[in-house]
Amino acid sequence: xxxxxxxxxxxxxxxxxxxxxxxxxxxxxxxxxxxxxxxxxxxxxxxxxxxxxxxxxxxxxxxxxxxxxxxxxxxxxxxxxxxxxxxxxxxxxxxxxxxxxxxxxxxxxxxxxxxxxxxxxxxxxxxxxxxxxxxxxxxxxxxxxxxxxxxxxxxxxxxxxxxxxxxxxxxxxxxxxxxxxxxxxxxxxxxxxxxxxxxxxxxxxxxxxxxxxxxxxxxxxxxxxxxxxxxxxxxxxxxxxxxxxxxxxxxxxxxxxxxxxxxxxxxxxxxxxxxxxxxxxxxxxxxxxxxxxxxxxxxxxxxxxxxxxxxxxxxxxxxxxxxxxxxxxxxxxxxxxxxxxxxxxxxxxxxxxxxxxxxxxxxxxxxxxxxxxxxxxxxxx
Ligand SMILES: *Cc1c(COP(=O)(O)O)cnc(C)c1O
Numbered sequence: 001x002x003x004x005x006x007x008x009x010x011x012x013x014x015x016x017x018x019x020x021x022x023x024x025x026x027x028x029x030x031x032x033x034x035x036x037x038x039x040x041x042x043x044x045x046x047x048x049x050x051x052x053x054x055x056x057x058x059x060x061x062x063x064x065x066x067x068x069x070x071x072x073x074x075x076x077x078x079x080x081x082x083x084x085x086x087x088x089x090x091x092x093x094x095x096x097x098x099x100x101x102x103x104x105x106x107x108x109x110x111x112x113x114x115x116x117x118x119x120x121x122x123x124x125x126x127x128x129x130x131x132x133x134x135x136x137x138x139x140x141x142x143x144x145x146x147x148x149x150x151x152x153x154x155x156x157x158x159x160x161x162x163x164x165x166x167x168x169x170x171x172x173x174x175x176x177x178x179x180x181x182x183x184x185x186x187x188x189x190x191x192x193x194x195x196x197x198x199x200x201x202x203x204x205x206x207x208x209x210x211x212x213x214x215x216x217x218x219x220x221x222x223x224x225x226x227x228x229x230x231x232x233x234x235x236x237x238x239x240x241x242x243x244x245x246x247x248x249x250x251x252x253x254x255x256x257x258x259x260x261x262x263x264x265x266x267x268x269x270x271x272x273x274x275x276x277x278x279x280x281x282x283x284x285x286x287x288x289x290x291x292x293x294x295x296x297x298x299x300x301x302x303x304x305x306x307x308x309x310x311x312x313x314x315x316x317x318x319x320x321x322x323x324x325x326x327x328x329x330x331x332x333x334x335x336x337x338x339x340x341x342x343x344x345x346x347x348x349x350x351x352x353x354x355x356x357x358x359x360x361x362x363x364x365x366x367x368x369x370x371x372x373x374x375x376x377x378x379x380x381x
Contacts, residue, residue, distance in 0.1 A: 005064070005179060006248045013059030014241065025056040027238045049226045053234040057241050058209070061199075064178040064244070065191045067211035069218035071225050072237065076174065076194025077102050078230035079208030081110075083170060083190060085224045086217075087138055089115030094132045095141035096123045098151050098353065100172065100194075101341060103143070123153045124284065129161055137165065142188075143172040144181075145288070148300045148337045148361040149354050150275045152284025155291055159187035168217075174198070174328070179251035180294040184213055197328030200243040201250050205236050250330060253366040254297030260369045261362065261376075265301050270310075270380055272302035272358075297364035298327060300337075308357040311336055315360070317379035320372060327363035332372055335361045 003011070016023050028051055033044040044050050054072055061070035073079040080103055087093070095107065097120040107118045119132040123142060133140075140162050144153040155171060162169045170190035171183035177198045183191050193199055195207040212218050225231065232240075262276035277288040278295030288295060303310050314334075315323045321334035325341060335341065337355050345355070364372065 008060075008063050009244055009247045012063035013056050013061075015056075025053055025238065025241055027234045028052045029234050047234070048229045048231055051231075051234050051237070053237040053241070054232065057237045057244075060241065060244055061193075061209050061211055064247075065173070065184055065211040066178075066182050067184050067191065068213045068215075069211065069221075071210045071218075071221055072195075072232050072240075073208040073210075073225070074230045074232050075206050076192070076196060076208035077106060079192050079194075079210050080106060080172075082221065082224050082228060082230060083139075083192065083210055084111050084116070085228065086168075086220060087111075087116050090136060091138040092117045092119065092134065092136040093139045093141060094119045094121060094123075094129065094137055096143050096146065096151075096153060097121055098146040098149060099141070099143045100147055100174075101344070103141070103172070107141075123158060124151065124287075126154075126157055126161065129158065133161065133165060133167065135165075137167050139168045139170060141170050141172070142183075143175075145175045145277055145284070145296070145298065147175065147298075148275075148335075148341070148359065150175075150277050150282070150284075150298060150300060152277055152282075152288045154287045155183050155186040155188055163187070175296060175298055176292060177247065177251055177296075179248055180255070180296055181292045184211065186291060189214065189217065195240055196326065198251065198254070199247065199328075200240050201247065201329060202239075202243055203326065203329035203331065205239045205243070207232050207236055207240055250366055251294065251296075254364060255294035257364045257366065257369045257372065258295060258297035258299060261297075261364050261372060262299050264373050264376075265299065268377075268380065270304055272304045275300040298362070299364060300359055300361045302356055303358035303360075306356070306358055308338075311358040311360055312339075314376075314379045318375050320367060320375040321362065321379075329363070330366045332365035332367060332375075333363040335363075337361055 031047045035041045058070035121128045121132045142153050169188045171188045173191045174194045191211040193209050265271045265274045276299045321332045324333050338357050
């Protein structure tokens with residue numbers, strides 16, 4: 001029986017505890033498991049390898065992404081790091097050029113040292129993607145929508161180019177969540193999440209995951225997960241399981257509030273460009289409409305004045321929107337990419353990529369939309 005998403009968030013992967021009937025998966029705060037005799041264990045030997053709280057969470061994530069296997073890690077970066085270990089020196093990776101800064105750093109500052117070559121291209125331009133792929137390419141890395149400009153990549157088209165050449169396609173689905181987008185259904189091989197953001201949703205856990213369908217790939221990743229050992233603890237897994245139970249409710253509200261906020265910004269006289277994939281004039285709107293079920297609560301916008309200090313003044317004067325890095329929690333956040341998340345990129349390079357000094361990024365939370373709009377309106381006046 002295939003349940004709807006809303007039902008899966010409540011039930012998938014979670015069974016009452018067989019020893020007590022506890023409806024919530026207990027926090028199995030244990031490192032080891034007693035065996036009847038050598039080798040006489042009940043499926044659990046050591047908690048780096050398996051832990052029942054983590055196992056319930058991994059199963060739940062596999063269901064939500066319409067995959068077969070889920071693997072959790074101590075952070076989103078640890079999830080990506082583990083996936084990269086599938087590669088060998090001489091292998092090449094083609095990646096979107098507009099990607100999460102931490103991922104870019106891991107690729108260029110860590111894995112380039114191990115003889116892996118990266119090509120950063122505008123993946124929405126399929127000719128450019130084809131040009132970057134060769135017989136050493138083993139992986140295409142996609143992030144859609146991207147941070148902070150909400151650019152959209154057509155997952156199906158990327159998959160069609162990769163499949164004819166036996167290249168793996170991985171999608172960072174952090175911004176969309178499986179409520180809005182399920183890349184495995186579009187042919188991708190691997191879905192990655194920073195669960196720190198929408199999946200956990202309460203700004204209280206750092207965690208990551210990979211979800212796959214293929215048996216052999218899953219076996220290889222489980223081997224690496226156990227060998228490298230970047231696994232999350234059972235307490236955090238419990239919090240993630242708890243967060244998932246309201247993922248559909250939160251995302252529904254994030255989508256609604258995101259839309260209302262984007263419309264408010266677009267009509268505001270001091271606001272220039274507004275980046276939100278739900279707008280018909282957003283360059284990725286058509287693709288977004290075909291592969292996403294909602295457009296989310298992430299929005300970026302520029303100020304018409306072009307003055308850095310105007311952006312700073314807005315960030316200092318909101319009360320509900322907290323000035324902080326990260327995103328995807330129930331509370332609204334406001335950020336200034338040029339001086340926060342993207343400060344390490346030289347100004348010229350930044351501006352070339354559309355990250356101007358007045359670009360402001362919002363993670364619209366699940367508060368009442370009137371209060372959120374008033375908060376921003378007051379800060380802008
Ligand atoms: C935060 C984030 C990451 C990194 O995840 P951590 O949990 O912080 O390690 C990767 N990709 C995207 C899109 C993110 O927003």
